[in-house]
Amino acid sequence: MIQTQKSLKSYNTFGVEARAKYFASVQSIEELKQVLQLPELESEKFLFLGGGSNILLTKDFDGCAIQLDLKGISEKQDDDNHVLITANAGENWHQFVLYCLDKNYGGLENLSLIPGNVGTSPMQNIGAYGTEIKDSFDYCEVLNLESLNIEYFNKEKCRFGYRDSIFKQEGKGKYVILNVTFRLTTQQHSIKTEYGAITTELEKLNIKNPTIQEISKAVIAIRESKLPNPKEIGNAGSFFKNPTISLEQFEVLKEKFPNIQAYPNGEWVKVPAGWLIEQCGWKGKQIGNVATHHLQSLVIINKTGNANGQEIYDFSTNIINSVKEKFGIELEREVNII
Numbered sequence: 167m168i169q170t171q172k173s174l175k176s177y178n179t180f181g182v183e184a185r186a187k188y189f190a191s192v193q194s195i196e197e198l199k200q201v202l203q204l205p206e207l208e209s210e211k212f213l214f215l216g217g218g219s220n221i222l223l224t225k226d227f228d229g230c231a232i233q234l235d236l237k238g239i240s241e242k243q244d245d246d247n248h249v250l251i252t253a254n255a256g257e258n259w260h261q262f263v264l265y266c267l268d269k270n271y272g273g274l275e276n277l278s279l280i281p282g283n284v285g286t287s288p289m290q291n292i293g294a295y296g297t298e299i300k301d302s303f304d305y306c307e308v309l310n311l312e313s314l315n316i317e318y319f320n321k322e323k324c325r326f327g328y329r330d331s332i333f334k335q336e337g338k339g340k341y342v343i344l345n346v347t348f349r350l351t352t353q354q355h356s357i358k359t360e361y362g363a364i365t366t367e368l369e370k371l372n373i374k375n376p377t378i379q380e381i382s383k384a385v386i387a388i389r390e391s392k393l394p395n396p397k398e399i400g401n402a403g404s405f406f407k408n409p410t411i412s413l414e415q416f417e418v419l420k421e422k423f424p425n426i427q428a429y430p431n432g433e434w435v436k437v438p439a440g441w442l443i444e445q446c447g448w449k450g451k452q453i454g455n456v457a458t459h460h461l462q463s464l465v466i467i468n469k470t471g472n473a474n475g476q477e478i479y480d481f482s483t484n485i486i487n488s489v490k491e492k493f494g495i496e497l498e499r500e501v502n503i504i
């Protein structure tokens with residue numbers, strides 16, 4: 167059941183080499199509990215692996231890595247226009263989205279082609295093109311690592327924020343997400359096309375009243391046109407969060423940089439990190455084995471395939487320093503650093 171000195175290269179989408187002292191892949195909650203209670207692992211740390219699409223392994227892991235290979239999807243009717251659909255943590259996110267679209271269940275179409283597994287989707291409240299999972303999330307079940315009891319987290323308890331949840335804050339390291347339930351529409355779908363790129367893509371495809379399946383197609387086309395496929399080139403999507411600054415700080419920056427872009431939100435303004443990074447001359451720039459993507463500076467790539475995690479981390483520190491120096495804004499990493 168337990169392997170030793172296991173390479174994690176194929177378990178992280180950056181494709182960096184790092185070894186785990188111990189490793190197990192679990193197919194059920196019972197197996198997971200068994201591993202957690204093995205006497206030989208009593209004093210070990212644990213690392214839970216989903217799709218490996220949001221982690222950067224900077225060194226070997228001195229503990230036990232557990233791959234959550236929990237599979238299965240089930241559903242039950244909620245009301246005339248809604249279904250509650252539950253997917254176990256190890257289901258691939260995009261395959262799950264396609265499964266829902268195939269059944270004509272709406273709510274996740276804007277989140278097509280996001281890498282990773284269902285189990286990690288609530289951690290950072292994955293989002294794209296005007297939608298976040300919190301919009302259709304109903305609840306998730308988690309294993310409490312201290313008591314080994316299963317607990318129920320509704321939306322409120324998850325405390326979702328922009329790329330944030332309780333699982334990245336005070337709940338960090340305390341729970342393993344076992345399954346997630348979404349409340350999706352079955353007939354009257356709410357179509358979200360306000361995100362500029364979707365409108366443009368639909369116009370290109372000459373689609374006037376898009377179905378949820380057509381929205382998904384448009385999102386896939388946009389993502390494929392500017393984001394690198396992790397199967398071909400190692401990356402973890404956006405490496406940084408888009409920073410939020412005060413309206414006051416924004417006004418000052420606007421004087422100096424009239425082209426600065428922003429998404430205003432009351433007293434606050436969200437500034438696209440990709441723009442800031444590009445302005446500092448980092449777009450497509452390569453140092454050693456690492457680079458930013460030539461079409462999207464927010465995505466750091468393992469350009470040669472031979473990068474190690476520390477090299478990627480150092481590259482990201484250089485970007486943070488540049489942006490801080492030019493704009494006085496401190497970028498925050500979105501990717502989990504291990």
Ligand code: EPU
Nearest residue numbers: 294295296403404406407408438440441444461462463464
């Ligand atoms: N931009 C630049 N230069 C760049 C990159 C972007 O000027 O190198 C500008 C673009 O021109 C655009 C703006 O920045 O005006 C925003 O760019 P984009 O639409 O690509 O979105 P983003 O803010 O960079 C966020 C998410 C993505 C998500 C997209 C679409 C974060 C950290 N990232 O990116 O999520 O797909 O919006 O909704 O919020 C991810 O989290 O891994 C991810 C890919």
